[in-house]
Amino acid sequence: MIQRKRMAVLLGTTLLTTMVAACSSGSEEGQSGDGKKDDGSKKPEVSISILDRGQIASDEGTYESNRVTKYINEKSGLNVKWVPILRTQSTQKLNTLIAAGEAPDLMWEYGRDYMSTLKDQGAIQPIDEYIEKYSTSYKAYLQAHPELKPYTMFDGKTYIATSARGIDAIANHAMWIRQDWLDKLGLKMPTTMDELMTVLRAFKDKDPDGNGKNDTLGAAFNFNYTGIIQALYAAHGGLWYLEGDKIVKGNFTDRYADVLATLKAMFDEGLVDKEYITDKNYQKERQLFVTGKAGVYFASWNIPSEYRELKQNVPDAKLVPFEPVSTKYGKFGLYQEPPANKLIVFNKNMKDPQAAIKLLDWMIDKNWFDVRFGQEGVHYKLVNGVPQAIDAEKNKKEIIYAPEYAVLDQYSPKPEDFAIMAAQDTISQEYAKLQGESLTVAMKNKFRRDIPFNPTFPELSEIQTSFAPLSEEIETKVITGGTQYTPQWGMEQLRKEWKRLGGDNVDKLAQEWYQKNLKGQ
Known part of the structure; x- marks a missing residue:
């Protein structure tokens, strides 16, 4: 792949219908159905969750098996099992799998709060030792991106693997x-x-x-x-x-x-x-x-x-x-999203942490590019080091879903890249210009995020589980209930229910958490 090193500093994580490409032609050369290498030895195995957004056409396969998964298994030297998690029910599904002892080795989501809950439940494990012992590329990547460290740690230990969002994924x-x-x-x-x-x-x-x-x-x-x-x-x-x-x-x-x-x-x-x-x-x-x-x-x-x-x-x-x-x-x-992208955690019951680290190393070490963009000459051609889609409709069908499999990546496009990346038909080029304008507008005004991440402690997780359906019910009444339910009534009810559920103590604990973890940073 020519100019890939230059792309590594260029390239992040959004689904660009006009340009995302997949990985390979779907060839399974170099692997056999039983997960063995060409020499007959068995490949290391690792399982990992993947968000099911309903984007894979039936003739492309499934979220478990498609041209992208086949490419990863062929090129990484691993037998990777992908476990689909419906996007709209992701945390519920993961919780169910964890409770049943059927969760994959690696699990990921975007919310640090949820990962904190898994840590408090004892469902995941620290990974400092694995990174130090087995990693090369990811370890070097972390050293080059110290801004990610606060998002990966709980109680002074590293529990989360992640990569930096590109500007297109922060917007x-x-x-x-x-x-x-x-x-x-x-x-x-x-x-x-x-x-x-x-x-x-x-x-x-x-x-x-x-x-x-x-x-x-x-x-x-x-x-x-x-x-x-x-x-x-x-x-x-x-x-x-x-x-x-x-x-x-x-x-x-x-x-x-x-x-x-x-x-x-x-x-x-x-x-x-x-x-x-x-x-x-x-x-x-x-x-x-x-x-x-x-x-x-x-x-x-x-x-x-x-x-x-x-x-x-x-x-x-x-x-x-x-x-x-x-x-x-x-x-x-x-x-706007925080700088850390997908947050990947290690199941406490995983059998082969070395295989998990090997997958992360393989992905961050330039291979994310091929996972995202597919075959040169089939899905894209390089123009000034930027992948340009050859056929928008082909890419939309074959690999709109591909970027999500790049669980770690270094992609961060510039607004001016979109016109190059897009297919050459009129609507694609018209939208590419607007896409660049939209990214610029989206990042022009800073989103107000007073603290880098939310408080995390068990009492907060518990009260939020109980409070969420109550708040939704109250707010729906305010919005749809006519003059009977005023915004002021809604605020009174929200505060009343929070207090009834133990909110005063949670607010006190949240303040203590802030004083301990973030004040002065």
Whole structure:
């Protein structure tokens, strides 16, 4: 692979439909069905979880066996068993497998809180000794990335393996708007929450698609909707914020009442489809957007498939990303991920930690490139050291799922790379330019993250398990329940239920955790 070393500093972890490529032609040369090497000796075995996002076409195989898994087994010298975990139920599924003694050797997720819970349960083990004894490439990588160390440790020991996110994987949430609708209605790009609400009302009431029907909405969205509204007010329900010298959970800040008020207003005024409460997979929301019936899309910074479908359905649509709007509390960036990417932990019952380390070493040592991008000349060609997709539709089918198998990588594209990486058809090139703009917009305003990671201790994990369904029920009542359930009522109920479940003690322990682990850093 020519110029791969240069790509190693270029290249991170997002699903770029227009350019991701897989790995190999699916050849199983060099391996046999019983997991043996060519010389007849048995390969070391290791099992690892993989998130099932439903992206593998039936004729491509399954999440357990496909062209990517075959390539890894062929080239790594390992027999790697992939254990699919449904993305929407990932922690529940892992918990079930752990309880049954059937969890894979390596497990990964993105949430450090969850890994802390597994550590407290005794389900995972420290890995310092394994890294020191067996690793070369990953050990060197860690030394070159000291910023990752705080995310890998509990109680002074390393429990987590990870690699740094590329800029494209740090960026996450984003807002998109139909510029052609703004232009038609003589509206300016909104910069404040009040202006945004005015625009949403106009998109709903003033027939921006010109069909003479009252059939448009202010906004549609994916699962990032509430997180975006929370970020605009710096009151993310899943994070803790510093208020003075104390840390406070996001949904107990006074700002959270404004989050509820905004979500309620959007629902009450019909600026969003009222059925979204029961649209758990957001497929109706997506359909509203791609068929041209919504003017704003609260979603992710990278939406290649939605953009392509919108342009196919409404060729004259002009979609652009726009910056977070300010509120009375100021202007804050939308959600951005912390620097650590996939968080990989070692099952306490794993049989061959050396094989696990070998997989991590093999992956971080440039092989992640082939896992992500596939065969040169088949899935991409190199242009100025950047992989350019040869056929967007081929790559979309064969390997949109491939990057997730690169559990460690060093990919971090620049905004200007997208035009090179994309296929050469008109829509792909048009979107590639927008993609670069969207990444720039997504990173322009820093997301407010007052502490690098949340408190972690057993009492907090326990109360959150009980509190989560109660808070969802309360917030749904506020949003959908009319004048009877005000945001102020909602805040009172949230605080009351937290207190009833032992929240005062948890808040005290959280403050002690902060004083011990983070104050002064």
